[in-house]
Amino acid sequence: xxxxxxxxxxxxxxxxxxxxxxxxxxxxxxxxxxxxxxxxxxxxxxxxxxxxxxxxxxxxxxxxxxxxxxxxxxxxxxxxxxxxxxxxxxxxxxxxxxxxxxxxxxxxxxxxxxxxxxxxxxxxxxxxxxxxxxxxxxxxxxxxxxxxxxxxxxxxxxxxxxxxxxxxxxxxxxxxxxxxxxxxxxxxxxxxxxxxxxxxxxxxxxxxxxxxxxxxxxxxxxxxxxxxxxxxxxxxxxxxxxxxxxxxxxxxxxxxxxxxxxxxxxxxxxxxxxxxxxxxxxxxxxxxxxxxxxxxxxxxxxxxxxxxxxx
Amino acid sequence: xxxxxxxxxxxxxxxxxxxxxxxxxxxxxxxxxxxxxxxxxxxxxxxxxxxxxxxxxxxxxxxxxxxxxxxxxxxxxxxxxxxxxxxxxxxxxxxxxxxxxxxxxxxxxxxxxxxxxxxxxxxxxxxxxxxxxxxxxxxxxxxxxxxxxxxxxxxxxxxxxxxxxxxxxxxxxxxxxxxxxxxxxxxxxxxxxxxxxxxxxxxxxxxxxxxxxxxxxxxxxxxxxxxxxxxxxxxxxxxxxxxxxxxxxxxxxxxxxxxxxxxxxxxxxxxxxxxxxxxxxxxxxxxxxxxxxxxxxxxxxxxxxxxxxxxxxxxx
Numbered sequence: 256x257x258x259x260x261x262x263x264x265x266x267x268x269x270x271x272x273x274x275x276x277x278x279x280x281x282x283x284x285x286x287x288x289x290x291x292x293x294x295x296x297x298x299x300x301x302x303x304x305x306x307x308x309x310x311x312x313x314x315x316x317x318x319x320x321x322x323x324x325x326x327x328x329x330x331x332x333x334x335x336x337x338x339x340x341x342x343x344x345x346x347x348x349x350x351x352x353x354x355x356x357x358x359x360x361x362x363x364x365x366x367x368x369x370x371x372x373x374x375x376x377x378x379x380x381x382x383x384x385x386x387x388x389x390x391x392x393x394x395x396x397x398x399x400x401x402x403x404x405x406x407x408x409x410x411x412x413x414x415x416x417x418x419x420x421x422x423x424x425x426x427x428x429x430x431x432x433x434x435x436x437x438x439x440x441x442x443x444x445x446x447x448x449x450x451x452x453x454x455x456x457x458x459x460x461x462x463x464x465x466x467x468x469x470x471x472x473x474x475x476x477x478x479x480x481x482x483x484x485x486x487x488x489x490x491x492x493x494x495x496x497x498x499x500x501x502x503x504x505x506x507x508x509x510x511x512x513x514x515x516x517x518x519x520x521x522x523x524x525x526x527x528x529x530x531x532x533x534x535x536x537x538x539x540x541x542x543x544x545x546x547x548x549x550x551x552x553x554x555x556x557x558x559x560x561x562x563x564x565x566x
Numbered sequence: 567x568x569x570x571x572x573x574x575x576x577x578x579x580x581x582x583x584x585x586x587x588x589x590x591x592x593x594x595x596x597x598x599x600x601x602x603x604x605x606x607x608x609x610x611x612x613x614x615x616x617x618x619x620x621x622x623x624x625x626x627x628x629x630x631x632x633x634x635x636x637x638x639x640x641x642x643x644x645x646x647x648x649x650x651x652x653x654x655x656x657x658x659x660x661x662x663x664x665x666x667x668x669x670x671x672x673x674x675x676x677x678x679x680x681x682x683x684x685x686x687x688x689x690x691x692x693x694x695x696x697x698x699x700x701x702x703x704x705x706x707x708x709x710x711x712x713x714x715x716x717x718x719x720x721x722x723x724x725x726x727x728x729x730x731x732x733x734x735x736x737x738x739x740x741x742x743x744x745x746x747x748x749x750x751x752x753x754x755x756x757x758x759x760x761x762x763x764x765x766x767x768x769x770x771x772x773x774x775x776x777x778x779x780x781x782x783x784x785x786x787x788x789x790x791x792x793x794x795x796x797x798x799x800x801x802x803x804x805x806x807x808x809x810x811x812x813x814x815x816x817x818x819x820x821x822x823x824x825x826x827x828x829x830x831x832x833x834x835x836x837x838x839x840x841x842x843x844x845x846x847x848x849x850x851x852x853x854x855x856x857x858x859x860x861x862x863x864x865x866x867x868x869x870x871x872x873x874x875x876x877x878x879x880x881x882x
Contacts (some may be wrong), residue, residue, distance in 0.1 A: 265633070269633065273679060277687060312594075333657055338635070340583075340651055343635060344651075346682055350684070372660040374657055385707075388786050390731070395815070419813070536847040564869050
């Protein structure tokens with residue numbers, strides 16, 4: 256068996272104890288696999304932290320029992336991770352920034368005081384020494400949605416769709432998550448049984464329902480939504496400087512200069528409501544090149560909105 | 567041999583932990599901690615004293631490099647004392663919980679196992695946040711007060727960065743631009759490779775550390791208040807908007823404001839407006855569920871815009 260340096264031993268100890276603390280326990284074989292070493296070698300490396308004690312002038316020194324390896328070969332932190340409790344150096348710059356961002360986000364959506372997180376944040380802010388401002392959307396109905404999710408009870412609310420239609424809904428909130436700057440509930444719509452994604456900022460009058468449910472075993476934050484069936488593409492002619500101000504989300508493609516600082520381009524948005532919105536926020540001197548029916552749609556929608564001001 | 571060394575060093579850490587608030591000298595260590603024993607009493611300056619002292623120094627360096635545990639030596643008293651931890655146990659637990667809740671895409675994508683928060687189980691992460699690598703570069707620049715240079719909208723910019731922040735889904739840096747001699751904000755995803763060379767440094771150092779001071783009047787929160795209604799330069803007006811009652815909440819979430827009157831079918835919401843064009847565009851998101859009631863200039867603006875579209879002959 257090749258010799259293992261003290262540094263290698265400590266690297267294994269630090270990583271394994273971190274896994275044990277941060278995951279509320281770790282199987283030794285899993286830890287060994289992550290570290291690229293055998294289970295037996297890892298077990299030997301952990302000896303000094305598992306069982307080491309000695310007698311001193313003032314009494315026994317040792318932390319036997321602080322880390323507990325049970326009969327199933329699972330390592331847990333039984334009391335406190337005393338070695339990490341002693342760490343006096345700040346985290347590395349990358350780690351400090353990562354923790355600062357995570358802590359800032361968690362604090363921004365916390366419903367109660369977070370004193371320990373606050374003091375940790377102040378320390379991290381001093382380490383990063385740069386003002387990093389993160390505003391995470393925290394819609395009004397988020398606490399109720401989270402509560403329903405944690406209690407596995409349905410969520411009742413008035414929900415406004417992307418197309419602007421408001422309807423009462425009862426939802427099984429299988430998963431509540433945030434991505435792309437918004438909060439979502441993924442779950443079953445009781446009315447039609449379909450599995451859907453709901454935006455929490457479109458919910459009002461949310462209350463916890465009476466029914467309970469069991470969510471599926473694995474639900475994860477999606478990496479993306481497939482919105483291709485909702486795509487609407489219009490080719491427009493517009494001042495190039497006006498493109499940046501167009502509403503998002505949208506995709507701009509096939510941009511072609513046509514002179515006089517104007518361009519033609521394809522703009523893709525998702526859903527009919529977003530298409531109608533795009534068409535009426537385009538500057539009046541912008542032109543719909545194709546499809547022709549979108550030029551008619553543009554005028555018709557503008558006329559419909561103008562009629563609101565007739566009184 | 568390695569087992570002896572690791573036991574000895576772990577024992578040393580445990581010994582200092584037990585004597586947390588007490589000063590410790592070399593005699594204490596040689597008397598109590600296995601692996602530092604000596605034959606008889608130590609005489610300062612003797613060969614044996616030097617050997618054990620050097621062993622202790624090496625082991626203290628290992629405690630520092632491996633476990634971030636720092637022990638300070640008092641030159642006058644010739645004693646060692648454990649330095650206070652950086653985070654308390656409670657703080658560390660809160661940070662681990664935060665790391666377990668938030669997935670951060672971008673910075674530190676492969677953190678070293680053992681770094682705080684690097685070992686969390688990502689199955690429980692329910693908040694995903696994209697943090698581009700440029701955030702790290704710019705936060706370093708701010709920390710060191712080092713100007714940076716980058717290409718933006720086709721022009722080279724030299725910027726003393728003050729604040730980085732995220733609004734909606736985009737990251738911005740606010741600072742002083744040398745070329746325009748003005749404070750500006752730049753969206754990070756709009757920073758371009760210079761001279762079209764994608765392999766060159768996109769954000770380059772443009773001066774020495776300590777080159778500038780962040781003015782006292784910089785309010786980081788205010789700098790990242792990027793809602794046009796907060797920073798717009800149009801004269802402030804208070805708009806009254808009538809909105810269908812089912813959409814009132816969403817409108818307030820989008821535009822702010824407060825309800826001043828209500829019927830079963832609709833509400834009137836008053837909203838401060840500082841950017842007329844953005845306000846009108848955002849209000850149009852609500853289609854025929856919302857309309858401006860006042861002031862007359864905003865109503866006229868909206869009507870003129872919609873009238874111009876209905877009158878246009880495009881597509882004919």
